């Protein structure tokens with residue numbers, strides 16, 4: 094009777110569970126089995142210094158660093174390492190070295206404050222830190238100290254002649270403790286196993302995006318996403334498994350990104366929605382030759398249909414693929430992987446390999462058929478072990494049969510495509526109705542005078558909550574609050590109307606491109622509205 098959705102693509106064979114195997118060994122074995130020349134293929138390019146590393150040197154440096162870390166500090170399986178750094182070549186090498194030693198990777202946002210870092214450290218309990226000259230002052234002292242990855246000492250660890258490192262990493266061992274974005278409350282430490290990463294990587298190996306053209310150029314990706322967030326973390330491992338060339342930006346800026354696409358003839362950019370908005374709307378885009386670009390892969394937060402249409406009218410030769418995932422599912426679970434899948438505007442794609450899904454009525458717990466809205470539940474090999482140091486949250490997130498409750502309100506169509514309505518926690522409760530802010534934001538994004546927008550609940554005596562819009566006007570626009578409200582009122586059911594508007598200069602967003610609605614809600618008292 095239960096309605097369970099399975100993936101519709103061919104099943105992917107995973108390595109046998111009891112075979113000792115680290116996620117890095119697995120990714121590198123896929124790379125080696127490809128027909129690429131590892132000497133002649135570039136792995137990572139640091140766009141700030143233009144330094145680059147071939148895949149054969151990448152692998153050598155990973156082995157060398159593993160050997161050094163193992164010998165000098167006796168780092169072993171189950172130890173955890175805290176990482177605080179902007180993206181760099183060294184970080185990608187470090188990730189692979191730590192994974193191969195079975196050392197748990199725990200990376201945080203380099204702009205984290207000391208209290209944020211203390212909380213993260215209390216969860217991951219690191220024995221060693223990796224930081225830069227700039228970020229290290231924020232770290233406490235660790236058993237084995239903090240290593241500066243921009244030091245000569247670190248450089249020397251990359252190039253010694255490596256010997257044998259005798260470690261056994263089981264697939265069930267913890268590979269990483271990644272911090273969720275903290276959008277809905279306290280940041281949680283998500284414990285991911287090597288098996289989780291292997292299962293995700295296996296899917297990428299078998300299912301590739303259909304090339305837009307025949308004999309496509311070697312994929313060159315530009316990472317605009319941070320490497321400490323699950324999106325950038327798994328994309329790094331994916332790139333190595335597939336032998337892609339990755340251009341890293343130490344400090345993200347929009348014009349720098351455009352310049353890098355032009356300079357490195359980038360073919361692929363993984364992004365969060367704010368970047369698609371910027372590429373669709375900003376005039377500066379016209380100043381660069383972006384003709385190498387074939388795919389923009391978007392995930393992490395809702396992308397409106399209007400925005401992707403605007404983007405595609407500017408870049409008719411680029412495909413926008415979407416993906417949906419959470420830190421708790423190693424960043425994956427739904428994605429477009431075939432050209433025809435990208436044609437379902439507004440959908441985030443189809444269920445990944447080896448995964449199962451249900452749409453559950455949040456009130457009755459009943460599994461729902463296609464077309465009906467409910468909470469998305471997921472089960473399968475990419476689902477996390479649990480929240481580290483928070484048994485209560487772990488128990489609340491899983492049901493007794495091992496389903497992960499995503500907290501996202503969604504529906505699945507008859508062809509197995511997933512549509513995200515919004516987070517359950519972020520729905521605005523207007524009288525007896527539920528209003529998804531993401532839907533109103535997408536509508537408002539289509540207004541020609543609106544540069545950016547966020548919708549939040551505003552307390553109201555009679556209705557409980559009313560939808561309120563924070564609007565960033567395009568330069569030169571005199572758009573009024575009434576005009577904003579009328580624009581929406583004409584296109585939605587009465588209970589969804591925007592009933593209050595404030596104009597601001599920018600919408601606060603997280604590093605992964607999520608709107609920080611709580612910051613806006615907290616600011617309401619001090620915001621004059623119209």
Ligand code: ATP
Pocket residue numbers: 273274275276277278279280281391392393394395396415416417418419420421441499500501513515516605607
């Ligand atoms: P926290 O759980 O700490 O409150 P978070 O949920 O924002 O933070 P992440 O793991 O970074 O932390 O984000 C996962 C969430 O991002 C998903 O549950 C979903 O709400 C949202 N999301 C991810 N991809 C998409 C997408 N393609 N479209 C819409 N929403 C998405």
Ligand code: MG
Pocket residue numbers: 273274277419
């Ligand atoms: Mg979450």
